[in-house]
Amino acid sequence: MVCGLLFASEIEFTKLDTLYILQTTDIHGNIFAYDYFLDEPAQRGLAKIHTRIKEYRRKYETVLVDCGDMIQGTPLTYYYNRIDTVSAHPMIEAMNIMEYDAFTVGNHEIEQGTDVYNRCRNQSDFPWLSANSTLENDSTYFQPYIIIERNNLKIGILGLTTPAIPMWLDDSLYPGIKWQDMIETASKYVKILRPQVDILIGTFHSGFDETDGAEKTKLMGLPTDNASGLVAIQVPGFDLIFGGHSHNELPMKKSISVDENSPLQLISGSWGRKLGVAEIITASNADSSWIIQKSVWLEDIKEIQTSEEFIDLQSIYHQAVLDYIRKEIGTSKDTLSSAKSRLQDSALMQLINQAQLDFTDADISFAACFNTNVNIEPGPIKVKDIYKLYPYENYLYVVSMTGQQIKDFLEYSSRYYYWENGKLQTNQNIKGYNFDMAEGISYSIDYTKKSGDRIGNILLSDSASRLDLNKKYKVAMNSYRASGGGGHLPAAGAQENEVLFKSNLEMRNILAEYIMKIGFIENIVDSNWKIIIPQ
Incomplete structure (x- = not known):
């Protein structure tokens, strides 16, 4: 011994x-x-x-x-x-x-x-x-x-x-x-x-x-x-x-x-x-x-x-x-990059959110940029491009959320940045994949304001009417986020909310099917969200 x-x-x-x-x-x-x-x-x-x-x-x-x-x-x-x-x-x-x-x-x-x-x-x-x-x-x-x-x-x-x-x-x-x-x-x-x-x-x-x-x-x-x-x-x-x-x-x-x-x-x-x-x-x-x-x-x-x-x-x-990763699933008309996807709306993030909305009957979609080094050149889109854009085996969920919970969710997400010493700074304690962007609404993130009061001008994209804080909406998000990953739903008081839908397909398959359905993607952005910083 x-x-x-x-x-x-x-x-x-x-x-x-x-x-x-x-x-x-x-x-x-x-x-x-x-x-x-x-x-x-x-x-x-x-x-x-x-x-x-x-x-x-x-x-x-x-x-x-x-x-x-x-x-x-x-x-x-x-x-x-x-x-x-x-x-x-x-x-x-x-x-x-x-x-x-x-x-x-x-x-x-x-x-x-x-x-x-x-x-x-x-x-x-x-x-x-x-x-x-x-x-x-x-x-x-x-x-x-x-x-x-x-x-x-x-x-x-x-x-x-x-x-x-x-x-x-x-x-x-x-x-x-x-x-x-x-x-x-x-x-x-x-x-x-x-x-x-x-x-x-x-x-x-x-x-x-x-x-x-x-x-x-x-x-x-x-x-x-x-x-x-x-x-x-x-x-x-x-x-x-x-x-x-x-x-x-x-x-x-x-x-x-x-x-x-x-x-x-x-x-x-x-x-x-x-x-x-x-x-x-x-x-x-x-x-x-x-x-x-x-x-x-x-x-x-x-x-x-x-x-x-x-x-x-x-x-x-x-x-x-x-052979699998080199399979062609569509075409890109333009060069698409994720480099600035956490600073401004981008075609690649819009692609993910639109695929989630298309696959479900959700009103609003949340998604995060997992990789800021994705570049898709004009020409064939292959399966390996989807892996670079979406490296995780997530599924797609739809969760019932009130307008107030949606706002609180985005407030929590906005903590990824803060304004200090004349610059927009990244919070090193928060992973980049926990900064979510939405589609189905337009909104601004004002970093001149304190945390919890940054999300403003929230309008529904289909009607340009204001988000009703008391009304329930159907919100698409991946299974990681819907299970509480990142802490967004608990912070918004929505962890126990009803899950309305769970996909049998994983998100990469949903993205691939969406690209095959529309045939091509291009660098067109609706810029439905923006960051406000002091001038």
């Missing part, structure tokens, strides 16, 4: 061992060194990471874990989640080849629905972990932990998933599952695991900054979204805590510890750009073993070559995806 962190000189030992625990997270479908959005090679992905992992395994004992959001995020994952559902899933094939020891479930696994994530789980040669995915009988839907052995040491791996999933996803995607508080769940399982293991690792699909998303989860009465750091502070017993979900990188430089009461923290970014590495050096004698040092760092894999196994895998799965 490991006795705790000590310098080797304090106790006589007969053997030193080095164990490497390797982490990936938020791969989001980046299996091959290829960017399916740009349709060109890229310097990232599991194909490169695998080469580096094999180098470690040739010399040392290793453990390999992932902290979630693996099976969503690129046209490749969409194709094998939704279109070809017969073939073995390439992401799981890749993970099996890499011999992962454990995988913690992320919110984007759940987003794919039970058919997809259970198909992937059944194909996996490794356990899917989530100790806080509880059912009514207090059991867990996913396995809570695993204990494995390396270097004659027992290693416990506890998986936790962000409990903020109800803020983004409809409960039909996780029937019967309740997502419990991470701190409470970690406390429960540390008591179970710590007496059984020599090394305890937390693999969490959750970031380390508890303030990120805190306002929104509080509005909805949910536990903390990014609670990995809180677990590290409040739940003693972990040697290492690996995070995910937030896509940031930690540590920025190599971190070394000989403090047994302070778990080292690591999160290896996203999209397979980095490999997270934890090194644990243990000493042992005839009676016991003990950790004498632990270190964590990140390794850039940009210059690493693709592994041979992944070259073979790519030959099986790659071409079908290329």
